[in-house]
Amino acid sequence: MIEIKNLVKTYNADTIPVKALDHVDLKIEEGEFTAVVGPSGCGKTTFLNILGGLDTPTNGTILIDGTDLHNRSSADMITYRRDHIGFVFQDYSLMPVLTAEENVEFIMELQGRPKAERAARSKALLEAVGIGDKGKQFPTKLSGGQQQRVAVARALASKPKLILADEPTANLDSKSTSDLLDIMRQLNEKENITFVIATHDQRVMDRAKRVIQFDDGKIIDTKI
Amino acid sequence: MITKIAWRNLWRNKRRTVTSISSIFFAVILAILMRSLQEGSYGQMIDTAARFYMGYAQVHQKGFWEDKSINSLMTDLQETRTKILSDKNIKGAFGRLETYAMAATDTLTKGVMIVGTEPEGEDQLSNLSQKVTKGQYLTSDSKDIIIGEGLANYLGITVNDTLALLGQGYHGASAAELYRVQGILKHPNPQMNNQVIYMSLPTVQYFVTAPNMINAYILDVHDNRKVDQTVAELKEKLDLDAYEVMSWSELAPEMVTLINTDREGGKIMIYILYVVIAFGIFSTILMMTIEREREFGILTAVGMIRRKIYSMLLQEALFIGLIGIVTSILAGFPILLYMENHPILIEGAKGEAMAKMGMEPILRFTASLDIIWPQALLMALIMIVCTIYPIIHVARIKTVEAIHS
Numbered sequence: 001m002i003e004i005k006n007l008v009k010t011y012n013a014d015t016i017p018v019k020a021l022d023h024v025d026l027k028i029e030e031g032e033f034t035a036v037v038g039p040s041g042c043g044k045t046t047f048l049n050i051l052g053g054l055d056t057p058t059n060g061t062i063l064i065d066g067t068d069l070h071n072r073s074s075a076d077m078i079t080y081r082r083d084h085i086g087f088v089f090q091d092y093s094l095m096p097v098l099t100a101e102e103n104v105e106f107i108m109e110l111q112g113r114p115k116a117e118r119a120a121r122s123k124a125l126l127e128a129v130g131i132g133d134k135g136k137q138f139p140t141k142l143s144g145g146q147q148q149r150v151a152v153a154r155a156l157a158s159k160p161k162l163i164l165a166d167e168p169t170a171n172l173d174s175k176s177t178s179d180l181l182d183i184m185r186q187l188n189e190k191e192n193i194t195f196v197i198a199t200h201d202q203r204v205m206d207r208a209k210r211v212i213q214f215d216d217g218k219i220i221d222t223k224i
Numbered sequence: 225m226i227t228k229i230a231w232r233n234l235w236r237n238k239r240r241t242v243t244s245i246s247s248i249f250f251a252v253i254l255a256i257l258m259r260s261l262q263e264g265s266y267g268q269m270i271d272t273a274a275r276f277y278m279g280y281a282q283v284h285q286k287g288f289w290e291d292k293s294i295n296s297l298m299t300d301l302q303e304t305r306t307k308i309l310s311d312k313n314i315k316g317a318f319g320r321l322e323t324y325a326m327a328a329t330d331t332l333t334k335g336v337m338i339v340g341t342e343p344e345g346e347d348q349l350s351n352l353s354q355k356v357t358k359g360q361y362l363t364s365d366s367k368d369i370i371i372g373e374g375l376a377n378y379l380g381i382t383v384n385d386t387l388a389l390l391g392q393g394y395h396g397a398s399a400a401e402l403y404r405v406q407g408i409l410k411h412p413n414p415q416m417n418n419q420v421i422y423m424s425l426p427t428v429q430y431f432v433t434a435p436n437m438i439n440a441y442i443l444d445v446h447d448n449r450k451v452d453q454t455v456a457e458l459k460e461k462l463d464l465d466a467y468e469v470m471s472w473s474e475l476a477p478e479m480v481t482l483i484n485t486d487r488e489g490g491k492i493m494i495y496i497l498y499v500v501i502a503f504g505i506f507s508t509i510l511m512m513t514i515e516r517e518r519e520f521g522i523l524t525a526v527g528m529i530r531r532k533i534y535s536m537l538l539q540e541a542l543f544i545g546l547i548g549i550v551t552s553i554l555a556g557f558p559i560l561l562y563m564e565n566h567p568i569l570i571e572g573a574k575g576e577a578m579a580k581m582g583m584e585p586i587l588r589f590t591a592s593l594d595i596i597w598p599q600a601l602l603m604a605l606i607m608i609v610c611t612i613y614p615i616i617h618v619a620r621i622k623t624v625e626a627i628h629s
């Protein structure tokens with residue numbers, strides 16, 4: 001379980017302060033499939049960055065299973081992210097020099113897992129996201145939808161309990177979007193992986209179990 | 225996998241990588257050729273000096289080199305010769321007795337240097353007989369003399385003329401004798417050409433009243449790069465209370481200084497070339513780094529610790545360096561081997577000018593790994609140094625900002 005308490009993020013504190021997050025309190029249970037929505041500049045990305053340990057809050061804490069996420073050195077934070085959080089980015093952000101399979105394996109190699117396990121798991125994951133036949137392809141040879149599936153497989157590689165996705169469908173057509181959402185919902189239900197997705201996309205909101213509405217750095221509404 | 229990524233990263237911008245590799249390739253080839261020519265010309269200088277006069281090493285009576293006195297002669301012993309010749313790098317050894325005297329014709333006099341020698345040994349070392357332009361070369365018991373062309377011209381004498389020599393003999397004996405000129409030679413060393421008189425060893429020994437005595441054994445070697453080792457071995461074999469053994473570098477320290485100064489000059493040229501190349505490489509590596517800031521941000525986001533990113537950058541640089549170095553060695557070494565066996569002959573006026581200065585009109589190269597490995601090492605070092613700042617740059621990247629840039 002994730003407990004977000006009194007989270008504040010102020011940019012440019014010493015010049016023209018921008019309050020990107022303004023006293024956010026929230027609990028996210030294991031196995032949620034939550035969409036974070038709101039107008040542009042309302043703080044969705046900032047929220048996800050801090051929740052993913054990519055950025056630090058100005059104030060407040062995030063407890064994940066009871067321990068303070070940000071109470072770590074930056075080096076420990078990198079390995080924490082590697083082992084516990086999966087990221088999916090709007091533009092897929094795959095390593096262009098690695099094949100689909102290698103992109104997935106790479107995370108496991110960073111974890112120091114044996115080669116046989118890496119190979120088997122990356123095959124299985126690509127299978128699970130529906131592109132088992134594209135393992136040997138480089139990202140430039142794949143469509144946006146296929147690349148985003150590789151990105152989801154990569155995010156799953158280290159067996160994280162939490163996946164954070166910032167506008168994952170923004171660059172996808174509706175067929176790819178609905179396929180990707182099917183895959184994510186399936187993983188959510190079968191593996192009980194928690195998804196937090198920042199989005200403008202109505203289709204994502206429609207498929208979310210919970211929708212959290214931000215405005216001006218504050219939560220203004222939560223729908224289940 | 226990091227190595228695999230580094231390798232593949234090189235080929236994301238093929239043209240840039242190939243340009244970097246080529247710049248290293250040409251710099252190293254140029255450096256190797258330059259150094260090879262330098263070392264080749266030093267070898268030639270040493271050869272010329274050693275062959276036409278000094279020998280590659282000499283054995284004297286202990287202390288001779290200090291005073292070079294006619295009184296510091298040693299007895300020519302078969303036993304000593306045998307010991308010297310037993311060293312496997314020694315190609316030949318012969319005795320010389322040198323002294324100074326006054327040469328006089330009816331009207332002119334001049335100070336001369338008398339080299340009493342073993343004509344066959346001298347000829348084996350320097351092909352001296354080839355330098356005889358008029359008359360006959362010496363035999364081992366010639367009673368007559370051959371003289372430098374410059375000296376002959378100065379004195380206005382030629383073959384079959386007679387020359388009076390007046391000097392100091394061994395232990396205060398007087399030395400005065402008349403000699404017939406049996407030949408005239410053109411000595412490659414201009415100074416010697418103007419003052420040298422060669423005669424056979426018995427003849428000079430008779431002149432200075434020092435039968436069976438010499439002041440030096442002149443040594444010829446098979447491999448001139450091993451002279452120092454050979455000298456050390458001879459020092460083991462010979463009684464150092466009686467003898468001193470000196471290599472050409474001890475006999476002509478001024479030549480060693482000259483060579484070292486010139487060599488350092490050449491190296492500085494190479495360093496300047498490398499600094500220019502290094503700037504190009506540095507900017508390439510920095511560019512390769514800066515344009516991938518976002519990628520590095522993503523990599524730290526998904527859990528790649530920075531040390532692995534640094535290692536990736538370093539490997540990329542070392543790959544570039546390694547390819548450049550290896551290809552330049554693969555291409556350069558055969559060139560050196562070829563050039564070593566096919567030196568460039570200098571023709572025309574320039575060649576003649578060199579010959580006049582006592583140098584062979586030839587550009588010699590030498591093929592040695594000693595020339596190549598410092599270049600390889602230096603280049604590898606440059607690659608590492610060029611990666612330091614890009615690594616610092618990556619260390620300063622803020623993950624969130626990089627991702628959203």
Ligand SMILES: Nc1ncnc2c1ncn2[C@@H]1O[C@H](COP(=O)(O)OP(=O)(O)OP(=O)(O)O)[C@@H](O)[C@H]1O
Nearest residue numbers: 011012018019020039040041042043044045046047
């Ligand atoms: N690095 C930064 N420095 C200063 N201000 C920032 C920075 N990042 C974000 N902001 C500001 O913080 C506020 C929240 O930005 P954020 O990117 O979190 O919004 P968002 O909801 O993700 O918007 P979008 O829907 O456009 O992605 C905005 O006003 C933005 O201008």
Ligand SMILES: [Mg+2]
Nearest residue numbers: 044045046166
């Ligand atoms: Mg955003």
